[in-house]
Each structure stands twice: as structure tokens, then as C-alpha cells.
Amino acid sequence: MSELNEQGNILLTLLADGEFHSGEKIGELLGVSRTSVNNYIKGLQGIGVDIYKVPGRGYQSATLIKLLNEQKIRQLCGYDNIKVEQIVDSTNQILLDQIPHLENGQTCIAEYQLAGRGRRGRTWVSPFASHLYFSFYWYFDSGIDKISGLSLLVGIAVVNTLEKMGIQGVSLKWPNDIYYQGKKLAGILIELNAQATAACHCVIGIGINIKMPPEQAKLINQPWADLNALIPTGVDRNELSAILIKELQYLLPRYEKSGLTPYLSRWFELDCFLDKKVNLLIADTITMGICRGVNRHGALLLEIEGQVKEFIGGEISLRLAN
Structure with missing residues (x-):
């Protein structure tokens, strides 16, 4: 740091x-x-x-620079266990390094990440004071086998947050991406410290594109969107952080108690690939099918030659078929 x-x-x-x-x-x-x-x-x-x-x-x-304000975020969300850092390697790593000395809801937010990371070992482009680099800790007594659908719930929490900010038309792509009109707006990376049957320490990393600098945009090799294009008047990252914290604090205890089942209808409402032809990439293998949503365990349901099969975990990637 x-x-x-x-x-x-x-x-x-x-x-x-x-x-x-x-x-x-x-x-x-x-x-x-x-x-x-x-x-x-x-x-x-x-x-x-x-x-x-x-x-x-x-x-x-080139633009006005509005910095994160730790005290303002605390006041807006009503929680105190929030730390705003200026420059870190990774907000997820900051929290992972503090396990097991954390309380539920401990949040780390940074202006800049030297080594921001995404799913499957990818780098998350993290220009200074431009986006939201956010990590949130939660402890699950139920163990790792009970949280297979957690990334889907977190995706729902992000969309709920954006809607409360007045942003409509955001959708979800299994298992951990937030899209706007076919372009990636945000991503989720969940990292665990647990054994299969023991309690699970969970760090939820969320990155949301807010104001993409032109030079940084050149480093991204996929279609992307940012909130600045959706709200020309700009987005207050302090308000966004506070609403997201409140949403996670509300949803996670309920998820731990009831699982993903109560939220399946919300996922189906937001699933951007539902009932569309897709390609499922597993290592070097491509499987074609029709996306039929997810089940209560968070597994992808893919219809292949008339039969619906479940896919979950591992290095799996989902793409819209050409």
C-alpha cells in the first residue's frame, strides 16, 4: 500500500x-x-x-476530480467499518490479508489499484478516481458449499443500487458481470478463505465503471460502458458506495438464511442472455445451447439438443452466439 x-x-x-x-x-x-x-x-x-x-x-x-470521502460514506450509509484508501495493490487483497480479524460488513474502497484483478486472472483497469474499486467482507457459518450462488445475489445487489441511483436498463450475465446494452459496466470477483465443510470467510470485490479516461479505455479488449454516459450530470461515488453497502448489508443475512431461491425471479428478470443462443467456454471446449436461466444453487441452465443441463464452478465463460 x-x-x-x-x-x-x-x-x-x-x-x-x-x-x-x-x-x-x-x-x-x-x-x-x-x-x-x-x-x-x-x-x-x-x-x-x-x-x-x-x-x-x-x-x-481533463475533468473535475471528486475524491472519495470516508466520513461522508459513513454518514450516508450508517455504518462505520469503512476504510477509504488512496493507492492499494488490490482492495480484495487488503481485506484478505486481515482475515480472520474482520467484522461482517468491513469495506475497503480505493481511488487507485496497482494490481486490480478480475475473474480468471484478468487485470481490472483501475485509473485514479475514475471508477469504484470496492471490496466487502462477510462471514458465512454455513460453509463454502452453501454460497455457490453468491455472485448472482451480489449482481442483483449492484443492479438494485444502480436503480436507486436512477439508472435503468442494466442487466446481468452469468455468473458475475453487469451489462448495459451489451457492454460491460461492472464486474464481481468473490474470493474465499474456507474449507468445504467449515465456516467461510468471503471477500466480495466489485468494480463499477464510472468515468473511463480515453487512454485507459485503449487497454480494454471488450465492449464497455460507464455510468458517466448514462448520467451526464455525473455520479457521486460516495453516494454510490453508501447505497451499495446498505444493499449488501440488507441482502446478505437473508441470503445466508434462505439461499438464492427468493431471488430467482429477480435474476430471470435481469438475465441478459435468457432464452438466447449462447456459447459456453470450458477450457478449450465450446458448447452451444440456449440459456434457460439458473437454478437455486446458482448453476447455469443450458438447453442442449432439447435437454437442460447444469453448469457451475470452475473456469467457465458464457458468450452470446454469433
């Missing part, structure tokens, strides 16, 4: 207003040379802050 140094934070605060600031003014404020100013600018650009340099005018952030 690391943070910007004092000069880096001063520069970030200065540029947050979206106005032009001359190199001379910045140098005086930081107490450094013009060469050092350029190095600090490059440092911020290196973590994804989009900064322009215009001769005769100075430096300007």
Missing part, C-alpha cells in the same frame, strides 16, 4: 478544479523547480489522471 506524497496531494487538490494552472504557480506552491513540476505531473498521469499541458496557459485536469 502507498500514498501520494505531500507535494503530489497538493498538486492533485489544485488540479481538481479543472482550471488551468501555470507551471510557475505550481512550482511556487510545491516549492520545487519547473522540472520537478513536470515529474509530478507525469506521476499523476501514470496513475490515470488525465492532465493536459497547453503552452502559455499551463496544466489542466
Whole structure:
């Protein structure tokens, strides 16, 4: 874990207003040379802050920078076990490293991830103060075999949160993606610390695209969407975080008690591939069929030559058939 140094934070605060600031003014404020100013600018650009340099005018952030506020999130959601970090390797790893010394609902949110990760070992692109990088801890007494449908419930929690923010038309793709009009808007990565029959420590990682910088967009090899395109006035990440925390705090105890069954109708309502022809990728094998939703264990139901088969767990990927 690391943070910007004092000069880096001063520069970030200065540029947050979206106005032009001359190199001379910045140098005086930081107490450094013009060469050092350029190095600090490059440092911020290196973590994804989009900064322009215009001769005769100075430096300007491409957009207003609105930082996460730990106290505001706590006030909005009514929970105190929330930690906002500036720069981390991974919000999931922060919580995993603290097991078993965590309480249910412990939340870690960061402005930037050095090594953000997604499902199947993929990298999650994590530019500074641009998206939501969010991890949430929960302890299940029932053991690992009882939480096979957890990623589906978390997906429902994310959609519920977005709808409460006024965002409609969001859908879910089994087992852990949130889509908008065929483009990936958010993803879920659940990591466990448990034995098959013992209690299960669970870290729920959620990444939501909010304001994708153009340079970072070039690093993504699939269609994507961000909330900024859906709400031109912008999204308050503090409000989004607070609503998501409240939604998880509400749903997880109920899921632990009743499983996925009470939420199946909601999943079928949101399933973007329901009754469509799909390809199921397992290792190097492609299986074609029709998506028929999921069962109470969270398994994918795939109709193949008139028979419905269940698929769950492992390195499985679902794609819409061409």
C-alpha cells in the first residue's frame, strides 16, 4: 500500500478544479523547480489522471476530480467499518490479508489499484478516481458449499443500487458481470478463505465503471460502458458506495438464511442472455445451447439438443452466439 506524497496531494487538490494552472504557480506552491513540476505531473498521469499541458496557459485536469470521502460514506450509509484508501495493490487483497480479524460488513474502497484483478486472472483497469474499486467482507457459518450462488445475489445487489441511483436498463450475465446494452459496466470477483465443510470467510470485490479516461479505455479488449454516459450530470461515488453497502448489508443475512431461491425471479428478470443462443467456454471446449436461466444453487441452465443441463464452478465463460 502507498500514498501520494505531500507535494503530489497538493498538486492533485489544485488540479481538481479543472482550471488551468501555470507551471510557475505550481512550482511556487510545491516549492520545487519547473522540472520537478513536470515529474509530478507525469506521476499523476501514470496513475490515470488525465492532465493536459497547453503552452502559455499551463496544466489542466481533463475533468473535475471528486475524491472519495470516508466520513461522508459513513454518514450516508450508517455504518462505520469503512476504510477509504488512496493507492492499494488490490482492495480484495487488503481485506484478505486481515482475515480472520474482520467484522461482517468491513469495506475497503480505493481511488487507485496497482494490481486490480478480475475473474480468471484478468487485470481490472483501475485509473485514479475514475471508477469504484470496492471490496466487502462477510462471514458465512454455513460453509463454502452453501454460497455457490453468491455472485448472482451480489449482481442483483449492484443492479438494485444502480436503480436507486436512477439508472435503468442494466442487466446481468452469468455468473458475475453487469451489462448495459451489451457492454460491460461492472464486474464481481468473490474470493474465499474456507474449507468445504467449515465456516467461510468471503471477500466480495466489485468494480463499477464510472468515468473511463480515453487512454485507459485503449487497454480494454471488450465492449464497455460507464455510468458517466448514462448520467451526464455525473455520479457521486460516495453516494454510490453508501447505497451499495446498505444493499449488501440488507441482502446478505437473508441470503445466508434462505439461499438464492427468493431471488430467482429477480435474476430471470435481469438475465441478459435468457432464452438466447449462447456459447459456453470450458477450457478449450465450446458448447452451444440456449440459456434457460439458473437454478437455486446458482448453476447455469443450458438447453442442449432439447435437454437442460447444469453448469457451475470452475473456469467457465458464457458468450452470446454469433
